[in-house]
Structure formats: C-alpha cells, structure tokens
Amino acid sequence: MTSLFKLIVQERDPKKLGPFLLKNGFSHQALNNAKHHHGMILVNHKRRYTSFNLRAGDEVIFISGEEKKNDFFKPSNNPVSIVLENKNYLVVNKPAGVLSIPSRYEDDDAVVNRLLGYFAQKGQKNLKPHVITRLDRDTSGLVLVGKNAISHARFSKIGKEKFVKKYHAIVHGNFAPNELTGLIDQPIGKKGSGVKRAVVADGKDAQTAYRVLDQVTGASLVELRLLTGRTHQIRVHMAYLGHPLYGDPLYGIQDGFSRQALNCFYLNFPDPFSQQKCKTIELNDPKDMQELWQKLINKEF
Structure with missing residues (x-):
C-alpha cells in the first residue's frame, strides 16, 4: 500500500528537491522506492526529479513506493x-x-x-x-x-529528547522527606556477559528524573521520566537508590509479584505530519499494578 505525504516549501528550506525531502525525514531508500516501486514525487502537481530546484511556497507531494x-x-x-x-x-x-x-x-x-x-x-x-x-x-x-x-x-x-515518556513504578522501601523528588545521574553499563546492567564508572550517561507520589509501609509509588534511553535504565537506577521494583528479581528480590511493576502511562511526542504539533496520551495503570498497590495499602501483600 502506498502513502501520500504533502509538504510546503519554506524560505529556509534547501533549494533542491532531494535534500528537501531528506531534511523532512524521507530516507534515501524511500526516495528510491518512490522512483522504482510504483511511487512518485510531484512539485505543484508535476512529476519532478530530485535535482529539481524548489522555490518557497512550492507544494511537494510524495507518494511512497511499496515496501x-x-x-x-x-x-x-x-x-x-x-x-x-x-x-x-x-x-x-x-x-x-x-x-x-x-x-x-x-x-x-x-x-x-x-x-x-x-x-x-x-x-x-x-x-x-x-x-x-x-x-x-x-x-x-x-x-x-x-x-x-x-x-x-x-x-x-526528531531528537530523542523531544519524546517524553513517563512511567509509574511500585518499588520496595520508603524515601526520606528530602528524597521525594530527584534526578538520578549515574552511568549504566553491562555487568558480566549476560543481560544484567549496573551503575558503572565507564558506562554510558544515563539520567532519570523521579518523584514519589505515595508511600505505604515498606513500599512507594513513583513517577519517573527517562531523559536517556539505556537498557533497563529505570530498574538499574531504582536499585541503585536502594528501591528495586516489585517483581524484578534480576535487580531486587523474589517478592511474589509476577513481573516488574513498571508501566509507561504517559507519552508526548511531536507529530511530524501536522506541523510538529505535539500529541499527548495518558492512561491509567493496568489492573495488576492497581491491585498490587491496593494490597500494599491494605498490608495484604
């Protein structure tokens, strides 16, 4: 199935059609597919090559080829x-x-x-x-x-920093009054030959912002935002603070919860198809995490 994309050339855009399309997120492979696999590129409703010189206000229609x-x-x-x-x-x-x-x-x-x-x-x-x-x-x-x-x-x-992902996690232990919000800025790297990661001096930069939403005896509900995207980042950083996630024996303990208590409940991102307007989506946590927190409140877990 082919797809149609429409763009308007701005004064600051490249003068040639090929660089203009590459700047706007169309890959070399996409340009090749449009040329050879039932797609086309139009400027002001006329088919053009990628060497065509553009002017401000031109309408570019890109019809993708088949993948x-x-x-x-x-x-x-x-x-x-x-x-x-x-x-x-x-x-x-x-x-x-x-x-x-x-x-x-x-x-x-x-x-x-x-x-x-x-x-x-x-x-x-x-x-x-x-x-x-x-x-x-x-x-x-x-x-x-x-x-x-x-x-x-x-x-x-789009730069990764423009994607905002927020998570809810249920973790072991309670935070001190002066630790209810913070930024964990600790490098993360491999530990051994397996999948496990850890805070290590020669690891990759990793930053996680957090704030504690609620606490009960021995457990905390935390909101987290990833500022980088390292493997197992939230799990590693929470364990580093001494608050491993429920259901995460790789970085904590066997506690009886069936999976790591971590849910991406919020997503905000620029929409490249609507003049960079942002989309925001937010959901409730799934039933298993809601039930776990209620059991912790009631001291049943």
Missing part, C-alpha cells in the same frame, strides 16, 4: 489495544509479557505480529509496522508505531 515484504514477521490474531490511530502511525497499549518486536527465538506474538494481524483483518496486508518507542517485555504501557518506513524515518529525524 518489500519481510517474511520473518508473521501475523498474530491475538488482540492488540489501539489507543490512537491515524494514516501514519498508531499508539498501542502493550500488555506485560509481550515483546515489542519479534526476536530470533520468539517471532510469532510481539506487538509487530499482532499489528500485522490487525492490518490483515482490515484488508491492509501491505502495511508494515515499525516500532518507534519500544518497551521491555515485562513493562506495560504506551508504544508508538509507524505504519510504514517513511513514518518511522520521519519520527527518527
């Missing part, structure tokens, strides 16, 4: 919770226990697989999901997914 089918991605008929959908992208509420993208060993029921099944049910088998903001398997919450390679490329042109 190659990836046989590795298999459709799944398991349900997918769509929070927001338009012709360019979707936001999905991912449940815990589901991968964002298929892995070499589990290739049949990630968010990508479920979206392929969803597209097929709608008769849109040629759409190809591209995950833009992924979550770990056992983290629930909001995931932004492009519907095609061009959507993914245009989002990729």
Whole structure:
C-alpha cells in the first residue's frame, strides 16, 4: 500500500528537491522506492526529479513506493489495544509479557505480529509496522508505531529528547522527606556477559528524573521520566537508590509479584505530519499494578 505525504516549501528550506525531502525525514531508500516501486514525487502537481530546484511556497507531494515484504514477521490474531490511530502511525497499549518486536527465538506474538494481524483483518496486508518507542517485555504501557518506513524515518529525524515518556513504578522501601523528588545521574553499563546492567564508572550517561507520589509501609509509588534511553535504565537506577521494583528479581528480590511493576502511562511526542504539533496520551495503570498497590495499602501483600 502506498502513502501520500504533502509538504510546503519554506524560505529556509534547501533549494533542491532531494535534500528537501531528506531534511523532512524521507530516507534515501524511500526516495528510491518512490522512483522504482510504483511511487512518485510531484512539485505543484508535476512529476519532478530530485535535482529539481524548489522555490518557497512550492507544494511537494510524495507518494511512497511499496515496501518489500519481510517474511520473518508473521501475523498474530491475538488482540492488540489501539489507543490512537491515524494514516501514519498508531499508539498501542502493550500488555506485560509481550515483546515489542519479534526476536530470533520468539517471532510469532510481539506487538509487530499482532499489528500485522490487525492490518490483515482490515484488508491492509501491505502495511508494515515499525516500532518507534519500544518497551521491555515485562513493562506495560504506551508504544508508538509507524505504519510504514517513511513514518518511522520521519519520527527518527526528531531528537530523542523531544519524546517524553513517563512511567509509574511500585518499588520496595520508603524515601526520606528530602528524597521525594530527584534526578538520578549515574552511568549504566553491562555487568558480566549476560543481560544484567549496573551503575558503572565507564558506562554510558544515563539520567532519570523521579518523584514519589505515595508511600505505604515498606513500599512507594513513583513517577519517573527517562531523559536517556539505556537498557533497563529505570530498574538499574531504582536499585541503585536502594528501591528495586516489585517483581524484578534480576535487580531486587523474589517478592511474589509476577513481573516488574513498571508501566509507561504517559507519552508526548511531536507529530511530524501536522506541523510538529505535539500529541499527548495518558492512561491509567493496568489492573495488576492497581491491585498490587491496593494490597500494599491494605498490608495484604
């Protein structure tokens, strides 16, 4: 399925069509697909080459070519919770226990697989999901997914710092009155040869902002915002503070909760298809985390 994108040339934009499209998030591969795989590029409704000289006010219409089918991605008929959908992208509420993208060993029921099944049910088998903001398997919450390679490329042109992701976590222990808000600025790197990470002197820069929302005896409900995107960042930083997440024995203890108590409840991002207007989406935490917190309040867990 091809997609149509319309842009207006501004005075400050590049003078030639090719650089203009690259600046606006269209990759070299997308330009090649438009040229050779049933797409086209129009300027003021006339077909043009990428060497064409533009003027301010010109209308550029980009009609994408068809993406190659990836046989590795298999459709799944398991349900997918769509929070927001338009012709360019979707936001999905991912449940815990589901991968964002298929892995070499589990290739049949990630968010990508479920979206392929969803597209097929709608008769849109040629759409190809591209995950833009992924979550770990056992983290629930909001995931932004492009519907095609061009959507993914245009989002990729936006600086990562402009994507605001906020999480709720339920952690062990209580915070002191002077520690109810803070910024954890500690580098994170690999620990050993496995998947485990740790705060290490030669790790990559990592910053997590947090504020405590509520506390009960032995447990705290915390809101966190990632300022960088390191592997297991929230889990590592909370453990570093002495407050590992419930359900996270890799960085804490076996406590009986079935998965790490972490949910991405808030997502804000610029929309490259609407003059950079921002979208904001916010959801309640899933049932398992709400029930865990209620049990902790009632001292039943």
